[in-house]
Amino acid sequence: QVQLVQSGAEVKKPGSSVKVSCKASGGTFSSYAISWVRQAPGQGLEWMGRIIPILGIANYAQKFQGRVTITADKSTSTAYMELSSLRSEDTAVYYCARGPNGFDYWGQGTLVTVSS
Amino acid sequence: SYELTQPPSVSVSPGQTARITCSGDALPKQYAYWYQQKPGQAPVLVIYKDSERPSGIPERFSGSSSGTTVTLTISGVQAEDEADYYCQSADSSGTSYVFGTGTKVTVL
Numbered sequence: 001q002v003q004l005v006q007s008g009a010e011v012k013k014p015g016s017s018v019k020v021s022c023k024a025s026g027g028t029f030s031s032y033a034i035s036w037v038r039q040a041p042g043q044g045l046e047w048m049g050r051i052i053p054i055l056g057i058a059n060y061a062q063k064f065q066g067r068v069t070i071t072a073d074k075s076t077s078t079a080y081m082e083l084s085s086l087r088s089e090d091t092a093v094y095y096c097a098r099g100p101n102g103f104d105y106w107g108q109g110t111l112v113t114v115s116s
Numbered sequence: 117s118y119e120l121t122q123p124p125s126v127s128v129s130p131g132q133t134a135r136i137t138c139s140g141d142a143l144p145k146q147y148a149y150w151y152q153q154k155p156g157q158a159p160v161l162v163i164y165k166d167s168e169r170p171s172g173i174p175e176r177f178s179g180s181s182s183g184t185t186v187t188l189t190i191s192g193v194q195a196e197d198e199a200d201y202y203c204q205s206a207d208s209s210g211t212s213y214v215f216g217t218g219t220k221v222t223v224l
Contacts, residue, residue, distance in 0.1 A: 045202050105153070106159060
């Protein structure tokens with residue numbers, strides 16, 4: 001059974017960075033793309049970017065270009081999403097999800113709160 | 117940037133049929149996927165590749181595609197189907213994904 005387990009909630013100051021992890025188990029980590037999706041309070045789902053661990057190649061939504069970095073460590077089956085220059089509008093639940101034929105497995109979500 | 121448009125809300129009585137549309141220019145070229153999300157929970161994939169149903173998803177969920185519009189149909193709606201539903205697809209290049217605006221399904 002595939003599981004994606006994310007790191008815990010974070011509280012960050014405006015202008016700082018946050019790094020969220022997503023550890024996979026029960027499947028072949030490297031063969032699938034891992035995407036990051038966020039959801040602000042009361043809002044819809046927003047795709048941020050993805051990485052294909054076996055290739056080490058990441059691509060990002062235009063909105064987040066230059067501010068987000070997605071990486072993967074094949075040795076630990078863990079993907080990471082780092083978002084910099086945080087502002088209050090980045091307060092959201094951040095999910096990792098496995099692709100590519102739709103996101104069939106999701107992490108439990110990580111709440112990132114940006115507040116001074 | 118590429119957008120997928122859904123109606124904000126759909127209301128349906130138990131046992132009736134709910135239809136949720138999703139419109140986007142690249143949908144004739146890219147597959148669509150549908151997710152159900154209940155409050156406080158991660159989304160669940162209910163339809164993939166326009167009309168395929170993952171194992172464990174009830175048969176009352178079905179998907180279809182016609183031109184620039186895809187449709188999620190829930191036949192014989194049950195109270196437990198009350199949730200937010202999102203379509204998802206890729207842009208014409210296939211390198212960037214996008215979610216629809218979301219539809220809240222209310223079971224009367």
